[in-house]
Amino acid sequence: MVKVTKQDIEQRMAHFNEACRNSGAKLTHQRMEIFREVAQSADHPDVEKVYQGVRKRMPTVSLDTVYRTLGWLKELGLIKTLGPPRERTRFDANLSHHHHFVCVQCGLMRDFYSDKFDKLSLPESVQSIGYVETTQVEVKGICLKCAVKGKPI
């Protein structure tokens, strides 16, 4: 799937409407347009790009509404963030081929190794996107420490 199909968008909008209603939040024009902007892009836009896209249809929207709405959509589970959501850049001196485990609770990050993963062959569809240089597996979960502590950080 290179493009987001009309069907996908319809489905996502429907899901949005329902989730919005269930959460008891108001369904405003802004929220709808902001979600639509993310839902219809095959790329994964950053805040600025979403803002510019929404502005075309709704010139008075403010940047901070976009920030707030994206945060809210994330809470509702309607969208996800890529890259360290609300986190800082991290540095890694391990240059050998490895993969990461990241604790979604406390941010702990550990390397692990797997020959099997290193040798993964990618599906052909990837060729239509570009030339592959590296492949890394990112595992998210709860680290042992956080699991013991239960919910709180």
Next chain:
Amino acid sequence: MVKVTKQDIEQRMAHFNEACRNSGAKLTHQRMEIFREVAQSADHPDVEKVYQGVRKRMPTVSLDTVYRTLGWLKELGLIKTLGPPRERTRFDANLSHHHHFVCVQCGLMRDFYSDKFDKLSLPESVQSIGYVETTQVEVKGICLKCAVKGKPI
């Protein structure tokens, strides 16, 4: 490997010394301590954590030197950055299980699908880190557009 072994650190420091010399840059006390801090941590520290660690041994180091040095180490290829390297948070409305291709040149990001990847079984060593919730493959490379254009963005 849970810990970074003494051997690993030695090796990384040696590599650092050599790369530093080859690049014609000066081997300052600050650079050495900053690299050591990243090289010896099994977690992947952010700028602040590196700064705090280095300060213990070198209380006069400044935060911006840490920023500059980490950027320089990255250029030399001695360390890597995790998460949005110099990039903003991105948003994703695709909630089905998918994987990412990211262009290291222009930042383009595309989803791709693979049953095989979805079913990957993790090595046992991961169990000693924590409980897995999701597994995602991140592929880095050059997108077709950038490949055509050659080096420049």
Next chain:
DNA sequence: TTAGGTGCAAATTCTTTGCACCCTG
């Protein structure tokens, strides 16, 4: 000696927040 490196502080950039008005339900 001397060019590159560092510390400091100010500037940017990205994101969040306080407040008064507006609009959905």
Next chain:
DNA sequence: CAGGGTGCAAAGAATTTGCACCTAA
């Protein structure tokens, strides 16, 4: 009509930059 939502502007964080002094080579 009421309370949440929005826009604006200002505050906060994170990161970068200009400049004068310092130091490795």
